[in-house]
Amino acid sequence: MGERVLRSPGTSLAHVLPGIFVTLETAYGPRGWWPLPSRAGLEARDADGYLDGPSETLGPGGGRERSLRRFEIVAAALLAQNTAWTGAARALLAMAAHGCLDPIRVSAAPIEELEAMLRPSGTFRLKARYLRSMAQAWSAIDAGTPERSDLLCLPGIGPETADCILVYCYSVPVFIADAYARRVLSRLGLLPDGLGYEAARLTVEPACPTDAAWQAEAHALLVEHAKRHCRARPLCPGCPLRNLCEY
């Protein structure tokens, strides 16, 4: 295992990032986020609800149908917090089976029923309350493109969830500096070790294209890479970034 060092100050993030993501996309293929299990097998989605192709973003407006799709992504982002995706996906399918992937239905449903649907996602009592708060605020949040600060005011919405919502629902090109992204980029020598979410986002974002679809795919690729190779104990043999890595 090598010592983690930051690349020389002359190494520009903007210079190396595009090549890193091209390498990851070549290795793993387009990721087709955000996965929506309730739409599996529909709309060019596979059996797990991933798009057959690059990740997409929705953007604001577009009527009720598109608003419901944004709400489903928001629910997925909330339910995926601190749990395995399989649990969140089961909870989303339970919501779909009850016709509850709809903010009006979530606002009206008895909290006990909501909790029962969300049970597979862990901390379901808390998540039921978070989801209900989001549903009650939905008409204001989804009236246009929400400010990041508006999202952060809502219970259960931290910076990572807010940024996922901004990218995938509203096509705002922010960098999602989650723990996976920080781990990979720090091992590559592009971020200092131990940087927090906001500091990492503010460091990386100016080096990225101002393109929400690029951010959507970049996030999905970093998650894939962190799960396949750059784990807590990294599996460096066979890693597609090995020639670029300073770890």
Ligand code: SF4
């Ligand atoms: S898995 Fe790849 S990116 Fe991660 S530390 Fe090893 S060589 Fe570097």
